[in-house]
Amino acid sequence: MLRSQPGRRLPEKLVASRGDANARITMWSCEAFNSTQTLQGQLLCHDFHLMLSVISLLYLIVCLPVGLCYNALLVLVNLYNKATMTMPDVYFVNMAIAGLIINVIAPMYLLGPASTKWAILSFNNEVYITLLILFNVSSLVIMYSTTLLSLDYYIERALPRTYMSSVYNTKHVCGFIWGGAMLTSFSSLLFYICNHVSTKIIECSKMQNKEAADAIMVFIGYVVPAIAVLYALVLISRIRKEATPLDQDAGRLDPSVHRLLIATVCTQFTLWTPYYVTLLVSTLTSMQGKVPDENYIRILHFTKGLSKFLAFSSSFVMPLLYRYINKNFPSKLRRLLKKLHCGNQGCAHERTVVQQVIT
Numbered sequence: 001m002l003r004s005q006p007g008r009r010l011p012e013k014l015v016a017s018r019g020d021a022n023a024r025i026t027m028w029s030c031e032a033f034n035s036t037q038t039l040q041g042q043l044l045c046h047d048f049h050l051m052l053s054v055i056s057l058l059y060l061i062v063c064l065p066v067g068l069c070y071n072a073l074l075v076l077v078n079l080y081n082k083a084t085m086t087m088p089d090v091y092f093v094n095m096a097i098a099g100l101i102i103n104v105i106a107p108m109y110l111l112g113p114a115s116t117k118w119a120i121l122s123f124n125n126e127v128y129i130t131l132l133i134l135f136n137v138s139s140l141v142i143m144y145s146t147t148l149l150s151l152d153y154y155i156e157r158a159l160p161r162t163y164m165s166s167v168y169n170t171k172h173v174c175g176f177i178w179g180g181a182m183l184t185s186f187s188s189l190l191f192y193i194c195n196h197v198s199t200k201i202i203e204c205s206k207m208q209n210k211e212a213a214d215a216i217m218v219f220i221g222y223v224v225p226a227i228a229v230l231y232a233l234v235l236i237s238r239i240r241k242e243a244t245p246l247d248q249d250a251g252r253l254d255p256s257v258h259r260l261l262i263a264t265v266c267t268q269f270t271l272w273t274p275y276y277v278t279l280l281v282s283t284l285t286s287m288q289g290k291v292p293d294e295n296y297i298r299i300l301h302f303t304k305g306l307s308k309f310l311a312f313s314s315s316f317v318m319p320l321l322y323r324y325i326n327k328n329f330p331s332k333l334r335r336l337l338k339k340l341h342c343g344n345q346g347c348a349h350e351r352t353v354v355q356q357v358i359t
Helices: 039-080 087-110 125-158 167-184 186-196 198-207 209-241 256-287 294-325 329-342 348-358
Strands: none
Touching: 039 087, 039 294, 039 329, 087 125, 087 167, 087 256, 087 294, 125 167, 125 209, 125 256, 125 294, 167 186, 167 209, 209 256, 256 294
């Protein structure tokens, strides 16, 4: 999502000016390239637009319902089975909550002005910046939950039964994750303030807030987690090569957790890397001080659109991985379904078991 910068002229349909009260969330619009001299360029632009529109429609029909259902199911199942939750479960609940937020944002973004051929929604500046902040917060929560899951898994492997990576500690860590994500997204609020305080426009121009905000997001939201995850995986690979008597400890995490961890790390970084790379390229392009040609802008925005879809898709891919790799999830789900079926009174066989235990 591009935002305008002082002293620069960018395509009108791709950005919202600082004084425009009707800022628009724009993925793609061929109207911005009406000055293109060649017919081939116009046809290519419309082909890109049609491709993004088809992908948007498929996402809204298939991926969005799956993501909403499985993320909500992941949260409900684990909250119902609090007594049996493990450290990885807490991190996945955290990621599922962030995934639900992304699921809510996705339709408003995909159906926003000029994002598809079937755009039906329009937004003002307040809605635009709110969606941007919610997306940034959710992306940070997802990346850092993945990172801390890797580090805590190593701690649990190296120092079992020390409770350093216990469920109790993990819940508090997740609270700090959300708080830190909100503080990091504060830079986006600066853009919102500069849009509405005309008397401070000179100070805002000196802040270069758009480039600073994007650079912060790339560094804190991707570079730092990537380095930490790589370090954790190296440590995990070393300790797995060392056979010790502790490997027979019944208190250790289930072996399936390692497969779930590797699948989570690979999937998250595969889906989010294109988004942060295009954000970095866009930031570097803006900092060069010269307006690129239309072909470059067209390809960049098409790439940003596809990378955004990949980022959105993490909200439905991750709960599916958790569902099919975590072998404890099906039994937890059955307990929840039995509870819903039997109600508060409990099922007949459960009451019999309880009576026998009391006797």
